[in-house]
Amino acid sequence: MPRNADENAGNAYGRGQQTWDAELTEVGPGTPCGEFMRRYWHPIALSEKVGPVPQNIRILGEDLILFRDRKGRPGLLYPRCAHRGTTLYYGKVEDEGIRCCYHGWLFDVKGHCLDQPCEPEGGKHKDNVRQPWYPVDELYGLVWAYMGPPEKKPVLTRWDTLETVGPDEMIHVTGSSTGAGGDDTVEIVPTNWLNDWENIMDPFHVPILHTTFSTVQFVPEFGVMPTVKWEHASHGMRYIAYRELDDGRKMDRITQALFPHARIVPDIRMKEGPAAGVGWVVPVDDTHFRLFHARKVPKDFKPIIVRHYDNRSWSELNEEEHQRFPGDWEAQVGQGPISLHSEENLATSDLGVVQLRRLLRRQIEIVKEGGDPLGVCFDPEQAVVKVQAGNFFKK
Ligand code: FES
Numbered sequence: 001m002p003r004n005a006d007e008n009a010g011n012a013y014g015r016g017q018q019t020w021d022a023e024l025t026e027v028g029p030g031t032p033c034g035e036f037m038r039r040y041w042h043p044i045a046l047s048e049k050v051g052p053v054p055q056n057i058r059i060l061g062e063d064l065i066l067f068r069d070r071k072g073r074p075g076l077l078y079p080r081c082a083h084r085g086t087t088l089y090y091g092k093v094e095d096e097g098i099r100c101c102y103h104g105w106l107f108d109v110k111g112h113c114l115d116q117p118c119e120p121e122g123g124k125h126k127d128n129v130r131q132p133w134y135p136v137d138e139l140y141g142l143v144w145a146y147m148g149p150p151e152k153k154p155v156l157t158r159w160d161t162l163e164t165v166g167p168d169e170m171i172h173v174t175g176s177s178t179g180a181g182g183d184d185t186v187e188i189v190p191t192n193w194l195n196d197w198e199n200i201m202d203p204f205h206v207p208i209l210h211t212t213f214s215t216v217q218f219v220p221e222f223g224v225m226p227t228v229k230w231e232h233a234s235h236g237m238r239y240i241a242y243r244e245l246d247d248g249r250k251m252d253r254i255t256q257a258l259f260p261h262a263r264i265v266p267d268i269r270m271k272e273g274p275a276a277g278v279g280w281v282v283p284v285d286d287t288h289f290r291l292f293h294a295r296k297v298p299k300d301f302k303p304i305i306v307r308h309y310d311n312r313s314w315s316e317l318n319e320e321e322h323q324r325f326p327g328d329w330e331a332q333v334g335q336g337p338i339s340l341h342s343e344e345n346l347a348t349s350d351l352g353v354v355q356l357r358r359l360l361r362r363q364i365e366i367v368k369e370g371g372d373p374l375g376v377c378f379d380p381e382q383a384v385v386k387v388q389a390g391n392f393f394k395k
């Protein structure tokens with residue numbers, strides 16, 4: 001008998017426990033996905049925003065202090081001082097590191113204790129103390145952190161499109177929610193990172209959410225239902241969405257998702273050619289993420305402000321307008337703090353999401369088994385990833 005033949009089938013009363021797939025979504029220390037994530041470098045801040053004033057930052061469910069010492073080195077330390085545990089948020093940054101406000105212990109960016117002013121001779125035993133620290137690096141105008149086992153620290157991945165910057169070009173970085181449907185008034189998106197990352201393998205929301213449901217958010221051509229092929233590709237997977245446009249043009253739009261959370265989306269105005277940049281969906285904790293982007297742009301580039309309705313930006317919409325003209329923010333945050341995977345009914349158009357989750361689960365297993373997941377690289381000669389995404393028109 002068909003499942004819905006009973007008139008009362010699907011009644012909300014007495015429905016089962018609703019759950020999410022914790023293995024794929026939770027990122028705290030010691031969790032399966034958290035340990036997988038801790039095998040990669042993550043962008044954590046824009047370099048230009050990291051100065052001598054200590055900042056609280058949250059990443060992979062850990063609260064940390066980020067600062068730049070007066071010699072220019074970024075540092076990422078556990079917040080509670082190794083002496084008696086006040087936060088280094090109130091510390092003072094000096095040439096060599098950060099000095100705790102309470103009794104003045106000074107720590108460098110690798111957690112070495114350099115001075116204990118209340119102790120005899122400035123601390124005869126200070127070498128026994130180490131403030132917990134994480135390695136950081138800088139690339140493309142971003143500060144990156146590695147929060148995993150030291151012996152497994154990979155090289156920092158580079159991207160070919162960002163390696164070749166011409167004399168009239170520059171790399172433009174952002175850390176706002178713009179690419180997740182918000183705008184530059186908000187940095188942190190209140191939903192699980194996987195809601196956004198798997199959206200990259202979901203080409204079928206483009207003709208609906210972005211084109212016919214809420215007005216044309218990008219270009220009208222995206223209203224044409226694509227023929228889609230999903231496939232494994234270097235460091236993750238990609239899809240090729242083929243469209244025959246009303247004006248006779250034919251195009252392939254190739255989008256990539258690369259481990260652990262990189263997303264390469266071609267130009268949303270359908271400009272021809274390879275994608276100019278890379279985005280990263282960095283988990284803040286289990287129920288928040290932050291998006292970073294680095295893009296190669298002309299030096300005279302002016303950031304595009306996406307207009308959602310009535311020529312207004314996302315943060316200028318009132319509540320009813322968010323309902324009537326939703327975009328990625330509304331759809332993804334609308335999936336809840338973590339999407340309830342037990343309640344889903346995945347369909348043909350979700351093949352990319354299914355494949356991506358399967359591939360992600362495999363990488364998590366590989367880490368559990370002591371192996372190295374896809375995209376982790378220890379050879380500086382192999383550190384550059386080739387960008388395949390773009391809008392490609394066919395003759
Ligand atoms: S608590 Fe930091 S120096 Fe005492």
Ligand SMILES: [Fe+2]
Nearest residue numbers: 199205210328
């Ligand atoms: Fe979208």
